[in-house]
Amino acid sequence: MALALAAGGAAHAAGSRQLATGGASTIEGGAGGGLVPWAAITGYGAREEIGATAFATRINTGDYRLDVQGAAVGLFNRIELSASRQELDLVALGPALGLPGAHLRQHVIGAKVRLAGDVLYTRMPQIALGVQYKKQQDFALARALGARDDADVDVYLSATKVFLAGVGGYNAFLSGTARLTRANETGLLGFGGEGRNGRRVALEASGGVLLSRRFAIGAEYRGKSGSLDAVRESAWRDLFVAWFPNRHVSVVVAYADLGTVATLPDQTGWYLSVQGAF
Amino acid sequence: MRTIFAMLLALAAAAPSPDDSLYRALGEKQGIARLVDALLDRVYADPRINDLFKHVDRPDLARLVGEHFCHETGGPCEYTGRSMTDTHSGLAIKAKEFDAFVEDLVDAMEALDLPTRTQNRMLKHFAPMRAEIIDQ
Numbered sequence A: 001m002a003l004a005l006a007a008g009g010a011a012h013a014a015g016s017r018q019l020a021t022g023g024a025s026t027i028e029g030g031a032g033g034g035l036v037p038w039a040a041i042t043g044y045g046a047r048e049e050i051g052a053t054a055f056a057t058r059i060n061t062g063d064y065r066l067d068v069q070g071a072a073v074g075l076f077n078r079i080e081l082s083a084s085r086q087e088l089d090l091v092a093l094g095p096a097l098g099l100p101g102a103h104l105r106q107h108v109i110g111a112k113v114r115l116a117g118d119v120l121y122t123r124m125p126q127i128a129l130g131v132q133y134k135k136q137q138d139f140a141l142a143r144a145l146g147a148r149d150d151a152d153v154d155v156y157l158s159a160t161k162v163f164l165a166g167v168g169g170y171n172a173f174l175s176g177t178a179r180l181t182r183a184n185e186t187g188l189l190g191f192g193g194e195g196r197n198g199r200r201v202a203l204e205a206s207g208g209v210l211l212s213r214r215f216a217i218g219a220e221y222r223g224k225s226g227s228l229d230a231v232r233e234s235a236w237r238d239l240f241v242a243w244f245p246n247r248h249v250s251v252v253v254a255y256a257d258l259g260t261v262a263t264l265p266d267q268t269g270w271y272l273s274v275q276g277a278f
Numbered sequence B: 001m002r003t004i005f006a007m008l009l010a011l012a013a014a015a016p017s018p019d020d021s022l023y024r025a026l027g028e029k030q031g032i033a034r035l036v037d038a039l040l041d042r043v044y045a046d047p048r049i050n051d052l053f054k055h056v057d058r059p060d061l062a063r064l065v066g067e068h069f070c071h072e073t074g075g076p077c078e079y080t081g082r083s084m085t086d087t088h089s090g091l092a093i094k095a096k097e098f099d100a101f102v103e104d105l106v107d108a109m110e111a112l113d114l115p116t117r118t119q120n121r122m123l124k125h126f127a128p129m130r131a132e133i134i135d136q
C-alpha cells in the first residue's frame, strides 16, 4: 500500500496528461515517434502544468552509428522548446576515406506551438507548427560534397490524433507532418546544394496501435530528398515497439531502414531510445 | 411507392433497440455499480481532485453516476441527474483535474480486469464530454 501510494505520488509529479500522450523523443529533440515529429507537446504537462523530458537515442546500421542526446520542456501543453545534439559515426566510411574515427555532428534547437485540438479529447486532430534551427558542426565533408550552408531552419506543420477504440477496439494513432527543409540527410550533410538549393516539402508520417495502456507498436516514414547530386538519399522508415511503464520512463525499440546513406546502400539496423520525463 | 414506404416503416419498427453491447461488456447494472464504486474510491482518495468532492454525498453521487454510465452505454436505465454542463458548472474544473479523473477511471477499470477494448470504448464514449465539463 505504501509502495502504491509512493508510486502514485511520483507518477503525479511528471504531469497529469494520460500515459503515452507525450509520445517519445525524436532525433531532433521534440515529441514524436522517433524519426518524425508529432503535434504533441513533450512530457505530460496539462494546460496548467510544465513538463520536461530528456532522452538518449542510438541507431546502429553497422556502417553508421547515430548517437543523439537531448532535452525538451513543454509549457502549459502549448509550447515545446527542445535541444539535441547528434553525432553520426562514419564507422565504415571513415577508415575507407583514411579518416578513422570520423564523425558528423549537428546541433538542433526546436520550438513548437500547439495551434489547435487535443490528441485525445477533440474530434479534430491536434495541430502544431514547429521550427528547428540546425547547425552542422563538421562541415568539411558536406562542403566537399557540394552542400551550400552549415546551418538552416526547418519549418513543419504536424497533425496528430488518437483514435480511441479505433482499430478493433484498440486505441490507435495517426500523425502526419509536412516539412519545409533544405537539409541533406536531415542536416548531417549540411543544407542546400549546387543545383537545387531552395526549400522543398518533405512528407512524414507515423501510425500505430496501443496493444495495452503501456505498449504500442507502429511504423514511421520520413520522406527525404536532399540537394546533393553526389550522394543521393533515401526516405527513412522504421517499425517500432514502445513501452510506457509509467509517466517517468519510456523505451522505444525499432528496426530502421535508412536506405542509401552517403553512397552506402541498404542501411538497416536497430534503433533504441530511452526517455525520462519530469 | 406506397408499399416501399410501408416496408421501410415496418423495417424501422423491427430495428433492434440501441446498441447495448458496451453496457453488457461492463457487466450490466452490477458491473457498473462495482465500477462506480472503484472509481469513487479513487476519486475520493485522489489529492489532485478530492477537494472538489469534499461536500458531495457519495451514495447520491454513486447512484447518479451509475445511472448515467448505464444510460449512456445503452443500458435500460433512466438518468435522473442534471446535464453535464449544469452539474459541473461553478466547479471550474481544470484540464489537469479532468485528466486526473480519467486516470482514476482507467485505474478502476484495470482493477476490475475489464478488457482493454472495453476500457477504450468507455473512454471513447465519455472523453468527448470533456468540453462540457471543464472550465464551466
Ligand code: HEM
Binding pocket: B049, B052, B053, B056, B061, B064, B065, B068, B080, B081, B082, B083, B087, B088, B091, B093, B097, B098, B099, B101, B102, B126, B127, B129, B130, B133
Ligand atoms: C466524463 C467525465 C465525467 C462524467 C461522465 C461525470 C458525471 C457526473 C454525474 C452523472 C454527476 C451527478 C450529476 C448530478 O448531480 O445531477 C457528476 C457530479 C459531479 N462531478 Fe462529474 N463527471 C465527469 C467528470 C468530472 C470531473 C473531471 C470532475 C472533477 C475533477 C467531476 C466532479 C464532479 C462533482 C464535484 C460532482 C458533484 C456536483 C454536485 O453535487 O454539485 N466530474 N458527475
